[in-house]
Amino acid sequence: MFAAFAIVAILYPFISEGEVLRSDIEWLPAQGLNFTLRMDGFAWMFSMLITGIGFLVVLYARYYMSPRDPVPRFFSFLLAFAGAMQGMVIAGNLILLAIFWELTSIFSFLLIGYWHHNAAAREGARMSLIITGTGGLCLLAGLILTGYIVGSYDLDSVLAAGNAIREHELYVPTLALILLGALTKSAQFPFHFWLPNAMAAPTPVSAYLHSATMVKAGVFLLTRLWPVLSGTDEWFFILGLAGMSTLLLGAYFAIFQRDLKGLLAYSTISHLGLITTLLSLGSPLAAVAAIFHMVNHATFKASLFMAAGIIDHEAGTRDMRKLSGLFSYMPITATLAMVASAAMAGVPLLNGFLSKEMFFAETLGQHSSSMLDEMLPYVATIAGAFAVTYSVRFIHTVFFGPKPQELPGEPHEPPHWMRLPIEFLVLACLIVGIIPGMTIGPYLHTAVTSVLGDRTPQYSLAIWHGISTPLIMSMIAFISGILLYLILKNYLARCEDGPPGLNRLKGQHIFDRMLVTLSWRWARWLEESFGTHRLQPQLFLVILIALIAGCWPFITTDSSFALPSLTGIDPVFALLWGTGMACALGAAYQAKYHRLAALILMGGAGLITCITFVWFSAPDLAVTQLLVEIVTTVLILLGLRWLPKRVEKIDIASTLTAKARRLRDLILAISCGSGMMLIAYHAMTSAPLHDSIARFFVEQAYPEGGGHNVVNVILVDFRGFDTFGEITVLGIVALTVYALLRRFRPAPDSIDIPEQQRRQNAFDDDHPERNIGETVHDYLLVPSVIMQWMFPFIILLAVYLFLRGHDLPGGGFAAGITLAIGLLLQYLASGTRQIEDRLHIMPIRWIGFGLLLAALTGMGSWLSGFPFLTTYSTYLEIPLIGQLPVATALFFDLGVLLLVVGATALMLLAIAHQSTRSYRTRTTESAKTGEET
């Protein structure tokens, strides 16, 4: 944080002359989206605040946070927030700005909800996220409109197009949307209520986010766009009204808070209202005052929050009715807090005084001849008086008066390092307050010039301007503020939380009611009216909509079908598909009660598919389809054992509704089938595409990919990245299968050993010379010997398929599944238990190494300066084997192979392994009974 601060500080000379630092990274240039960062004087000033106060807050939080809290989480959120805020300040592109804006909302949510065991924290976090998030969406819409008007999202172009925006017919909606974003973020009336609720956050968060930075984002944006948007009546009325009501209400509410942080929160709201009011005026001098007050407010409010945190930390409560007379316990902190709150009240010789005087001076000027403008000086003076009242209350109740009673802890001074940030900030308040021209003057000037450009007015930062109206206004505010406190003192000592009269008018209640209506009542109503928990109607609708979508082009456009010609049909092929269709229909018919039959029939349809691939020149597909067919069938066979038995009493649904439903489904199925048939026929008989990308692939497969098998070259080279993604998915699926099965609990009626196995085992039990499981083994004796002998040959076949894959049908996928089938055969031959005792396959490692190898091969091309997965190919002369194509794609394909073996084996073995469960349960049970007897 300090390093960031230093970097920002070093950058000052570059921007002090009104230069703009820019850095462009193209992101989505086609959409006008670039990752543009730009820093001018104003952004620099804000960056100083963000990094400087950020550093102090981090230092403070180091002592504030309890060791029991998850501190790393806190600091990572805080730093992430600082990063987002910094990004927002220096964003040079409107969309980028909106993204950072949303990020600050999200991190603010996480930070407010940091103590998530606390209901108030969760509540406050949610509220702030909903309000600032909604505002953020409005802002995004507003910024997009701005970009549309200007024709560019670049901030510099936008700033240069002020007139165009103000005269555009979309100006009002744009302005309204942007203001919604800014006002929600800066907690302006009527969206102010989230800020006091956000006080459930740890105090460093309040000090940083809710005084110095995040809530300033709104006014930052208003200032940033001030040259573009301001000066119109709409601007003045919306902002002026919001700002003035916030200024007044915030100050009024602040007086009547019980909670120290609540008082500070409402005071923050009020001060933000002040800044908004200043910005609304549209005069350059007011903008100067606004910028100046942003800095001043950040300094004194951050220090006050930290002081409140110290009081809370050391005294154990923030309730102002319990706190009193703390001065004798913590004199230094008390003095610091007094100075800071004097700055908050606007006492001379402190920075708050200067900007407040500028504010008073500005309110007197004539801006537009309206009631609002006439009222402004009075509103300002009253709010000033309220500010004095709450500041005096803060100091007087906490630090003076009788010794505190019933405090949870014995208050004392905090460690020095915890106080240091406050000391530093208070010192800044003092120095700026006494010699403004020599300290903040030039920096402020840089910031102001960068915003206002040619319109920078003459202004002076002197403390003494002579006896002027603003000074008299200040005096009135002081005297009446102190008087008000004296009147209210007794009332405040025992009053309820919240101001009298307005207590019932809580934005929070309205917000809650809206939320309940929107997210509960309406949502429930919607769900009850349109939702269903049942899968079948949902699937029915999905398919129906798909059918309608498929038919749509045929209905809307005039398309004629050529009559099918019955010539040129190969009878063998027709017979083949006759079988295939019979298989499909049979599977559909049998799937309910005869699962095994349905599975075999489905396999039949799969085989016909496979033969079709062979027939129409797709050997790779045929090989893969055949192998996958085997694995899928075995997999489902393994699963069959865990499905429920056939219910003896078959109640064929004979009610009318059930029949109607089946008829409806049948009609849908038939329409989908015939629809697909029509589309497929239409597509297949239309003229072939000659100039598709296929030409490129076929022509370049050998020259660039180094392989003759175009399909394989596409997979491992041209579209290698897709394949990489695909094998990743395969690996993830396998791991998911494995994870799901690790905690697998079979249904109660499937736990028992299957009937056949039980009989075989009973037979073994009856014969003392036999071991359990031998009968099963004997049944499969001949096949198992064959299977065991086949193992090396299957491995050889897999290697062969793999090596020839680049030039001839084969490849990593096929080889991998072959190898997995080899393993599977061993399981079939020897039984799960025996094989698991002898053979240790670690499929997860295969998956890992496969993925690693594929990724490393891809990255290898970076070494020679090519993009990810660029292939290098050559031929290698190997004795005995002959010429072998060696491309780096081969290693990639090897990765594919390893992963496919691992994933397939993992899935199959995980399911196969379940069969040992019942055996285990039984043996443990028999062991128990054995012990008993």
Place this chain on the structure above:
Amino acid sequence: MELILSLGIGVLVGSGVWLLLRPRTFQVIIGLGLISYAVNLFIFSMGRLVADKPPVTQAGTRIDPAMLADPVPQALVLTAIVIGFATTALFLVILLATRGLTGTDHVDGREPD
């Protein structure tokens, strides 16, 4: 030939859709299997039906794309087959786990009332 294949695709889709709308999980898994065959064949047939011209080039001869089957749909289908297998496996395991947890193989996780 096209007629036969499109008829086959149609029957596969029809059977698959019928099964997809049935209440038992096993029926749905078989239905998905049939539909995936149909979809694979459909994508594959988009390259038109060409016999005896596998997309494997010969060394030393001039390459004429018109003389070979379209490799692009084939590459698409190849990955589709493998992913189809993976999803079938995942669905199967979810089916088994749901059956273990809920005690029923109905798609809604409970027997209809």
